[in-house]
Amino acid sequence: MGRVEPERNSRSPWAALYDREEVEIHPPTKPPDGAIAVPGSKSYTNRAILISALAEGSSILGDILRSDDSYWCLNALQQLGVSLQVEGNTVSIEGTGGEWPNPAGSLYIGAAGTIARFLPGALAAGSRGSWLLEGNRRLSERPVRPLIKALNTMGADIRYTADIGQLPIRIEARGLAGGKVTVSGAVSSQFLSGLLIASPYAKQRTEIRVADKMVQHAYVGMTIELMKRYGVVVEHNEAYDHFIIEPERYQGQNVQLEADASTSCYFLAYAALTGGHIRITNLTAATLQPDFGMLKVFERMGCKVNSDAEGIELWGPEMLQGGFTISMREMSDQTLTLAALAPFADAPITITDVEHIRTHECDRISAMCDSLTRLGIQVEERRDGLTVHPGMPAAGEALDTYDDHRMAMSLALIGSRVGGLRLRDPGCVSKTCPSYFEDMRKLGLQVII
């Protein structure tokens, strides 16, 4: 893969390290033994913000994530005329009942896949308005076609203004009829979540079928759980491929959001790599977030994990265990974390079933294979995954982070074992965790910015 120039105008006022060219990382002087309260869940934050804006009545959301993705979500709603107030990590939102006060304009949503997939249906469901929805360069390459096709089948009027199947799109609000609709989930579960969030605002009952084998089912469970918190019940089968939603209105709520399980895993992985101990003080096994499943993978690699009523913690082993093949299809955001741990295991690790992550913030399979190869690690790249062989990475030239927060956060973990690891554009972590390098520094990782 060629070098990816960061698109810094998609960073928000909530971003950190905005114009820092590089970060240099060195291992901690002793194994970490610490605790951290991890920032809020991106997935719950953006779902809750949007559902609160659609709701009747007001909502207060506590412990939101303050990052680029949530900033662009709030900003888009403000452009739409939604009245909202942010104070620290709390946001108050006056619901619109589904009619957007500002009926025209351009909405810029940075690099946020969740907004690209959740907002079109919520806009199309209103009875008036015409908006252009635009994202950054990478978001404009990421797929939206199955979602737009399904929404147009439900009576929406959404058109591509540049390339077919991609942002930007023009949305003419004229209401959603409802009815029977089929959607693909093979490249993203977010298409289905976006349809589900909008469906209660259709004029008639909506019946959704998933046409193929969906990825990351748990995110759909999170969507349904949150819709229920706001008073809308989704009927569905156990396989999550058939859903019925009756016309209904969300009712404003006060919701305390969970910590981000995906972000938590980087801190746990840091303990796993260094033989240290890290406790996450604000996430428990009660979460529906799929990346909590990484705890089992850490255990399989020889870590000791404990989960109690308040938090989770991990103790790293003397030597990480490899020698297994694992499907990461249902928690694929953790593919990169596992790939960064893998060189330090005692035998190769093969990750399968994640072809869809080639359409995430970058082609993640190719980017990780390229980065590990540059560090002197033997890897085999396959269409749907990779194999990483044991080896000691050698820090050399600064590594690209591909304008991808998870590439940066995962590669940084390698610096907990390898002195002088340099990463370009550390600020890209701001998509979901602007405080990442500062948090890691507090836990003993030597970070030179």
Ligand SMILES: O=C(O)C1=C[C@@H](OP(=O)(O)O)[C@@H](O)[C@H](O)C1
């Ligand atoms: O619904 C969500 O909040 C998400 C769904 C997943 O995306 P895909 O289903 O597109 O892989 C996940 O990777 C992303 O970080 C968040």
Ligand SMILES: C=C(OP(=O)(O)O)C(=O)O
């Ligand atoms: C795939 C991701 O994000 P998005 O919400 O943009 O799809 C991610 O955070 O790893």
